[in-house]
Structure formats: structure tokens, C-alpha cells
Amino acid sequence: MKRITVLLLVFVLALSGMISCAPSSAEESYKIGALTPQTGKYAGLGLQTLEGMQVIADDINEKGGINGIPLEVVPCDDKSSTTGVTLGAKKLIEVDKVAVILHGTVTALAQSTMPVAEEGKTPAILLSGTALFDDQLGEWCFRPMGSEEDYADIVFQYLNQDLGITRVAAMMENSGYGQGFEFFMMDVTSQHNMELVTTQHFDPAATDLTLQITDIKNSSAEALVIWGSGPAGALAVKQARDMGVTLPIIAAFAQGSSDMVKAFGEYYEINPSLIVTSSKTDIWQNLPEDDPDKAMCRDLANLFLEKTDPPHEPGFYGVVGAQMMLFVADALKRAQPDPTDLAQLRSEIRSALESTENLDLFTAVYTLSPEDHYGGSIQKIVLVTFKDGEKVLVRS
Amino acid sequence: MDLSIVLQFFISGVNLGCIYAALGLGFFVVYSVTRVLNLAQGEFVMVGGMLTATFYSMGVPIILSALIAIAVAGLLGGILHCGVIHPARNLSKATQTFLTVGFAFAIEGIALLVWGWEYKSLPNFLSTPNIHFGGATIIGQTPWVTGITLLAVTGLFLFFGHTLQGKALRACADNPLGAKTIGISVDRMSLYVFILAGAFGGIAGAVITPLTMVSYNIGFPMTIKGLLAAFVGGITRAEGVILGGMVLGMAEAIAAGLMPSEYHSIFAMIILMAVFLCQPHGLLSSSGKT
Structure with a gap:
């Protein structure tokens, strides 16, 4: 019994020593x-x-x-x-x-x-x-x-300058992300002399966007911008193509994520294929050799x-x-x-x-x-x- | 209003209504016999969708993938009964309901470990083409959702009305003590309805995944939608659940198509409050009795 008590005492002392010796992280x-x-x-x-x-x-x-x-x-x-x-x-x-x-x-x-x-x-x-x-x-x-001001600028600059488009429809996610883009989109489209012919909204968890897309189909839009942070934005792309929308579609980063591409890749490639905003890290292998960021992206x-x-x-x-x-x-x-x-x-x-x-x-x-x-x-x-x-x- | 919008509104509403009705039927079968609200019902939907997508990605034909997924979801319903509900059979119905929440969390956690966080999708069953008419579109999978929901409801009515097992289940729901007296094992019937609810969830998951995508965390939102359909229509009657699903689906379609998005939630709440104030037990209630 005495031996056990001594052993316990030693154990407790050793433990307390370890604790007190260990500097806090x-x-x-x-x-x-x-x-x-x-x-x-x-x-x-x-x-x-x-x-x-x-x-x-x-x-x-x-x-x-x-x-x-x-x-x-x-x-x-x-x-x-x-x-x-x-x-x-x-x-x-x-x-x-x-x-x-x-x-x-x-x-x-x-x-x-x-x-x-x-x-x-x-x-x-x-x-x-x-x-x-x-x-x-x-x-x-x-x-x-x-x-969003930066994202919106590159999106509408491309539509206007590269594709010559002036009338655009927008589908905005009903979230801070979508609202922010919509706020800046108004300014940017007017800067590029473009007209927003219709702006539709969808909930982040929406599963049926066919009504919004029907409205866009009936409009005079020449392109569609879909802006969301979750899967509903990708569903919007799928359902738009299902419904025969042949307009160029530009979407946000999230719609280009690997799982969305895996799920809807075939819809993304329907002509004209979907365009998404992205970081250079996503396509570093396809960047020209003289791109100043290629090495940084490759290293990451x-x-x-x-x-x-x-x-x-x-x-x-x-x-x-x-x-x-x-x-x-x-x-x-x-x-x-x-x-x-x-x-x-x-x-x-x-x-x-x-x-x-x-x-x-x-x-x-x-x-x-x-x-x-x-x-x-x-x-x-x-x-x-x-x-x-x-x-x-x-x-x- | 443009005709194409009206048509699309109707198609959208029916499609969403069928989805919600399919979700609500799982609640109906369990509640009508056991008086337990199975709050893990949405997890069966998730498992049905995830397994169908997983088997399909492994090269299994889509219908066979769906059938395996439905069987596994049914088995999961059985596990919920044997592992959670049966051991807690002497506790109150409220406690048993809360235990299903724990089961739901466990399933969600396991799903995250097994499948990760990525969304999965499926093509339309048998590559059914989209149908365009009058400026509106029926997406290829929509007839499958509607058809399978109708088939499930018909099967349910036939089962409850014309089979011995179905009649035994109804007896348990009407008078558990009386059912026991005439030799019906209420516990066994309870196991059957959990398996049935699991299979219903699996069916819903398999048929809606081509339309909505599926990920490990869709269970809870599905539970809420199914619960609303069941309560709006009346959880004690199958036809009430179908009606509840349709009301919700149409309400959502109206909100999405005709109202600014900031009013969507308010609109849904107004409908719910109106139903609950006028018909506290649901539109087709039988005052809490099956």
C-alpha cells in the first residue's frame, strides 16, 4: 500500500512538473x-x-x-x-x-x-x-x-468589348454576394453603355429556376449573367440550357468549382460554352510562359x-x-x-x-x-x- | 401575363408539389402508425440520392442504381427503428421524436466522411428529353418525378386498403391496444413503417437528384419541406400530404415567378399561418386521427 502511495505521489509530481515545465503554446x-x-x-x-x-x-x-x-x-x-x-x-x-x-x-x-x-x-x-x-x-x-466592382468590370467589359453585346439579363442570388454584385453591376453596365433588360433573383437553395429563365427567354437579352455563391447558380446554367437558352452565359467563381464542373460539365460545354470568373491558379497550366503569375500558381x-x-x-x-x-x-x-x-x-x-x-x-x-x-x-x-x-x- | 409564364408557373408548381408530396409521405406513414415524427426523414432522401449517384458513377445502370439506393434507404429506416425507436419504445413520443434528430445528425456526419462535401448529380432517367411547348419547358426528369410520386401514392392506397399487412397497420394506427388484443404485433408494424418511410425517402432522393443535385447536408432542408407539406395538408391522411405538397409547390412557384425575392419567405409564412389559423390540423385533417 505504501509503495503504491509513493508511486502515485511520484506520478503526480512528475505530471505537475511536466505541466509546469511545459511553456504555454x-x-x-x-x-x-x-x-x-x-x-x-x-x-x-x-x-x-x-x-x-x-x-x-x-x-x-x-x-x-x-x-x-x-x-x-x-x-x-x-x-x-x-x-x-x-x-x-x-x-x-x-x-x-x-x-x-x-x-x-x-x-x-x-x-x-x-x-x-x-x-x-x-x-x-x-x-x-x-x-x-x-x-x-x-x-x-x-x-x-x-x-464585385472588379468582377463586374471584367464581365461586362468582355461582353461589351469582345462580344459587342449591349443588352444583358441577370440572375442574382438572393444573398450578400448576389446583392453586392447587383449593386455594382448597375454602375458598371451604365459605364459600358449597356442595358439590363431584366434582373431575376433566386434563393441560394432554389431547385427550380424555370420561371425566372422563362422570363429571360422572353426578353431581348443578348447574354445572361448568373451570379451566386452556391449550387443554385450552377442549376440555373443547367436549366437554362435544358430550356433551350442559347445566349452566352457568364457565371461566378463558385459555378466553376470542381464539383459543379463534375456535375454539370456537359451543360457547361454546350455551345456557346459557359464562361466563369476564375483565379489564375485554376488554369495555370494554360497560362502563357511569360505570364508573371505562372510560376507562383505552379508552386502552389x-x-x-x-x-x-x-x-x-x-x-x-x-x-x-x-x-x-x-x-x-x-x-x-x-x-x-x-x-x-x-x-x-x-x-x-x-x-x-x-x-x-x-x-x-x-x-x-x-x-x-x-x-x-x-x-x-x-x-x-x-x-x-x-x-x-x-x-x-x-x-x- | 405571358402564356409561356403561366404554363411554366403551372409546370414548376406541379413539379415542386410532387417533390414535396414525396417528401411528406415518409412522415405520414411513420406518424400514422407510431405517432412519432421522424425528423431523420430528409436523411433517407439524401442517402437515396447519394447512393444512386455513387452507383451510377461506378457504371451501374441508373434504374438499378436507384433500386439499390431505395433498398439501402429502407434498410436504414429499419436500423433507425431497431437501434433507436425500439429501445426507446417506453419513452414518450416526444422523446422518440428527439432521438430521430440524433440519428439524423449521425447519418449526416457519416455521409460527410464517406462522400465528402462535394455535390453530386445525375442525368435524367433513361436520358428522357426535355419537352418544349408554348414557350415553356418540361425538363426531362419532371415526368419521372410526377409519375413515380403518383405511383407511390397509388401503391400506398392499395397497400393500406387492400392488403392484410396494410389493414393491420391501419388497425395499429386506429387502436394500438385493440390491435395487440387481436394478435397484431404493433412493434413489428412499427418496424415495417420505418422501412417503408426509408424507402419513400430513397425514392424521393433518387428521382429528384437529376433536378436538384445532392450533397451530404441536404437532409435537414428536405425534412423541413416534407414536414411543411405534411402539416399543411394534414399529416394523418395521405391525400392531405399530397395536397399540402401541391399547395407548397404552387406557393413557391408563385413566389419565385411573381414576387420580388425579398418577399419569398414572408409569402410562404403567410400561407402557412393562414392554413394553421383556419385548419390547425391541416387542410384535409381528421382531427388528429387516421
Whole structure:
């Protein structure tokens, strides 16, 4: 009995010694909160984004970390709900004590992170494709991802200048993403002397879009623009072709994602084949050799092939996740903050993010400032189409 | 209003109505016998769609893929009964209903692990061509959805009205104690209706996937649509569920075709509230009795 008591005592002392000797992880790593939807309706997007973040963090750590300090990704599921976002962001800030939050999600959820990040004085990088709330980003939130104004410009420039089209029909998803595009679309079409002959709307979960398409068929439109962040946009393309719509169709990034192409590839290739906005990473193999971004895109593709199981190249949201992590890495490299003082660490990362200058990434070149937490100065959006199961560059 | 819009509105409404009716019938068969709301019904739809798409992608003919998927979904219904409902048979119906939610979460989680997050699609059954007339279009799969829903409803009426097993199920629904007294195993009947509900879900999943696509997380929205169809029409009568599905389908078509998108949800809520205020047990209710 005595021996057991002594052994227990030794075990407890050894355990307490281990605990007290182990420095808290905050002292030996930069903790990056990866808040993404891993369950629920946006899980497809969130899991890809998380993978992109993890691939870059692993690569940085294998190369010795940032100034010798490794990155520690702390994943947190926002459960595709605003409540999940609020609780997740609070947990990352108060319990996990992360240095920065990367929120890879959709616009409606990204907005829920902002008050929590502001209150917790923690920098947050948000994935959202709309510029509608850029003026609400406050001191601690950043949205260096993309802006509808840029997307809309390349879409309508192509329709007008390359195809000579002046009358356009639009189908907009009833979401922040669709609303943002619609808001900027009005300006851009008038800039290009184009007329929006009809604008139809659809819910993100819609399964029957035939009524909206009938209205478009009856209009004088010469082309159709479909803008959505989910599968309903791809269904709209399918149903339009099913209903005999032969207009050129241009759609958003999400409609070009691998699962949508797999599901509806044959409809995408019906003449005139679908055109989608895309990043160069999607078609890097078809970029000309002198394209300044080809090497960067190839390196990212190879990195994904090396670090994912089963090996695959990144989808659009994987690229976005990678880009978010590269933003933080760039800020950390320049700021070289001390990871032991959390408040100081967060503050220094925030200041470093604000002074990002000419950061050349996959979707744009970014220069941020205290007044501009978006900062996409040179866009790299391209238009691609589909031929024999492959994406082909149309316009860059 | 343009004739083509009116035609398309009607086609859209009937198509959506049939989908919702097919979803609602699964609730009807379980509730009418057990008085349990099976909130995992949408997961059977998901499994039906996913398995059909998976087998089809492996080279199995589409009809055979659908039949295998329907059989597996039926089996899953049996597992829900044997693994969850039967062990909890002495608990309240509300508790049993909540347990089906847990089962739904488990199925969704397993589906995410097995199939990942990607959407899957299918071509129209037997490559049925689209039909164009009067400026409107019937998409090739739509007659399959309508036809199979009608076939399922007819089969259900014949089963309940003209077979011994069907009559035994009705007896359990009307008077469980009386049914037990005359030697009917209520528990076995309960197992049969869960298998039937699973198969109904599987049928719905297989036939709607060419129209809507399927992914691991469509179960919950399908459950909600099916529940609404069942409650609007009256969950205790099959014809009520069909009517409920049609009302919902038409309402959605009106909202999509004629109203600004910001009013869609309000419009659906107004219809629901109107039905529940005027007919609290549904349009074709029998005051809570089958």
C-alpha cells in the first residue's frame, strides 16, 4: 500500500512538473485561429479554405517558421451559422488566445465576426467577396479578397468589348454576394453603355429556376449573367440550357468549382460554352510562359499535391485559404512580434497588416492602409471557359 | 401575363408539389402508425440520392442504381427503428421524436466522411428529353418525378386498403391496444413503417437528384419541406400530404415567378399561418386521427 502511495505521489509530481515545465503554446508559436464552416451548408467552402490555410502553415513550419517561431493553426467550426461564428470567434479570442483570426466563410457569416474581433481587439481577416460592408470593417478587421466592382468590370467589359453585346439579363442570388454584385453591376453596365433588360433573383437553395429563365427567354437579352455563391447558380446554367437558352452565359467563381464542373460539365460545354470568373491558379497550366503569375500558381499547385491526401490541386477556396495565411505570414515577418505578450502581439499584427505594401498574391496585388482594409490594387481575375473537360483561358 | 409564364408557373408548381408530396409521405406513414415524427426523414432522401449517384458513377445502370439506393434507404429506416425507436419504445413520443434528430445528425456526419462535401448529380432517367411547348419547358426528369410520386401514392392506397399487412397497420394506427388484443404485433408494424418511410425517402432522393443535385447536408432542408407539406395538408391522411405538397409547390412557384425575392419567405409564412389559423390540423385533417 505504501509503495503504491509513493508511486502515485511520484506520478503526480512528475505530471505537475511536466505541466509546469511545459511553456504555454503561446510562448513557442504564433496561434492562428482558423474559423471556418466545417459542418452545415457551407462546409464545402470552409473545409477547402481550412485546407489551404493548413497547407501554407505546414510549409512555413517546415522551412523553420516565421523568424524561427512556428505557426500553430487552431481550427474552429463556425457550423455555418451566425451563432456558431460568434461563439467560435469568442472561444478563439478568449480561450485559445489566438494572435489573429482567419474567417474563411460567406459574407453573411463574415459580418458576425466583426463586432467580436473589435471587442476582443484581435485582428481578423475575413473571406467575403462583397465590398458593401468595407466601410464597417473598423480597426481590427480586414477583407483582402476581392470586390464585385472588379468582377463586374471584367464581365461586362468582355461582353461589351469582345462580344459587342449591349443588352444583358441577370440572375442574382438572393444573398450578400448576389446583392453586392447587383449593386455594382448597375454602375458598371451604365459605364459600358449597356442595358439590363431584366434582373431575376433566386434563393441560394432554389431547385427550380424555370420561371425566372422563362422570363429571360422572353426578353431581348443578348447574354445572361448568373451570379451566386452556391449550387443554385450552377442549376440555373443547367436549366437554362435544358430550356433551350442559347445566349452566352457568364457565371461566378463558385459555378466553376470542381464539383459543379463534375456535375454539370456537359451543360457547361454546350455551345456557346459557359464562361466563369476564375483565379489564375485554376488554369495555370494554360497560362502563357511569360505570364508573371505562372510560376507562383505552379508552386502552389505543387505544394498542394505534396501536402494533401489524396493529392490534389487547390480549388478556388483552397487558394483563398492559402492567401489568407500568406497575408498573416507577411505581417508576422515584417513585425517580428513577441509571441508572449498577447495584447502587444495582436496590436503589432494589426499594424503590420495595415502597412501591407505591394503584396503579390494569387488574386491580386495588395496595398493596405489604415483607411483601406481591402487594398486590392491590381486584380488578377481571369475569365475561363470549358472545353473537353478542361478550363481554357478566355480573357485575363 | 405571358402564356409561356403561366404554363411554366403551372409546370414548376406541379413539379415542386410532387417533390414535396414525396417528401411528406415518409412522415405520414411513420406518424400514422407510431405517432412519432421522424425528423431523420430528409436523411433517407439524401442517402437515396447519394447512393444512386455513387452507383451510377461506378457504371451501374441508373434504374438499378436507384433500386439499390431505395433498398439501402429502407434498410436504414429499419436500423433507425431497431437501434433507436425500439429501445426507446417506453419513452414518450416526444422523446422518440428527439432521438430521430440524433440519428439524423449521425447519418449526416457519416455521409460527410464517406462522400465528402462535394455535390453530386445525375442525368435524367433513361436520358428522357426535355419537352418544349408554348414557350415553356418540361425538363426531362419532371415526368419521372410526377409519375413515380403518383405511383407511390397509388401503391400506398392499395397497400393500406387492400392488403392484410396494410389493414393491420391501419388497425395499429386506429387502436394500438385493440390491435395487440387481436394478435397484431404493433412493434413489428412499427418496424415495417420505418422501412417503408426509408424507402419513400430513397425514392424521393433518387428521382429528384437529376433536378436538384445532392450533397451530404441536404437532409435537414428536405425534412423541413416534407414536414411543411405534411402539416399543411394534414399529416394523418395521405391525400392531405399530397395536397399540402401541391399547395407548397404552387406557393413557391408563385413566389419565385411573381414576387420580388425579398418577399419569398414572408409569402410562404403567410400561407402557412393562414392554413394553421383556419385548419390547425391541416387542410384535409381528421382531427388528429387516421
